[in-house]
Amino acid sequence: MKSITVKAQNGTYDVVIDRGLLSRVGVLLAERLESRHALLVCDDVTARLYSGTVTASLESAGFDIATFVFPHGEANKRWNMVGEILEKAASANLNRSDFFIALGGGVCGDMTGFAAAVYLRGVPFVQIPTTLLAAVDASVGGKTGVDLGTGKNLAGAFHQPACVLFDPDVIATLPVACVDEGKAEIIKHAVLAGGRLYEIALGGTLLDDMEEVVALNVEIKRSYVQADPFDTGCRQLLNFGHTIGHAIEKFSGYTIPHGQAVAMGMVAETKSFIKLYNEKPEILEIIKSLLEKNSIKFDIPYTAQELAQVAIHDKKMASGNLNIIAPLGIGNCQIRSIPVSRLEEYIEGGL
């Protein structure tokens, strides 16, 4: 078992990582929360696979649990679904000291966290991530929200979880494509932070010791979210690969999944950085080999013009300047600023 404590504005929370933990969720939450009444939110897949174990564990620890199940997928991470979660909480008579539990991937966590942030002006919530991506990224840091018609994650709130409980055994049922989503974000962390995670990634053995790998990722993400809780400074380093990645994802009509797009984005942004700043190209080869060793593809099937037209709408580019990530070396990345007018040139440099 590993336990990592994250400091947040309003206190601290634990990220507990342990194999077989799902059947001990009741005991773990009874130790950490006063209330014995909660709303469990899951999608239809995690409901089928894991809600039975979690509910049984909670009930045997004395919890009274209402459940809300939504159809899986990003298309359902919407405003109206949050409304339904809130109605369910109200009809189950949850009060201000009661809490929400998200049992699922990033879609479930983001949406449940947002519902918890606004229900009765804010109740606690617990993250039980069931995808690799949610375990290494989405469940830590307190960003919650939903998509709008014009783009992803355009409405939301910062709301920190009361705790995060991850059982590595759940990854056994995750489709390979979803595992790859998580791997791409892990490689991003390995580039940003270097160290042990970088060595493991270079060896192509990210899934061999999931407890260790997830813990290393949580520690890396923690270092950014503690230093910059509201994403106005160094936390933006976590956007490495995401500027061009988001454009790829959006231009593909979301047929290229997020992790794959981020992998493509990391390679393209590195290429472009090398061209713009006349840097040495070694880092590009290292990033490519990290992706290759972990079987993540990174060739981009679009032109710079195609991507530039969608990138300009990205929410992060609203102001006159665009923050780009400069990967100077492994464990040595910086934020640089270029005018948005150079966006097309930036993308072109990466293709």
Ligand SMILES: NC(=O)c1ccc[n+]([C@@H]2O[C@H](COP(=O)([O-])OP(=O)(O)OC[C@H]3O[C@@H](n4cnc5c(N)ncnc54)[C@H](O)[C@@H]3O)[C@@H](O)[C@H]2O)c1
């Ligand atoms: N809040 C943040 O900081 C943050 C960070 C990164 C990503 N995100 C968000 O996370 C979302 C993506 O998360 P995701 O990739 O987990 O997507 P997801 O929640 O849609 O899960 C992917 C698929 O896997 C299924 N699934 C989940 N757990 C499973 C399991 N153990 N076995 C089998 N199937 C399982 C789900 O039903 C779903 O179909 C995006 O909406 C993204 O915006 C948020």
Ligand SMILES: [Zn+2]
């Ligand atoms: Zn991402």
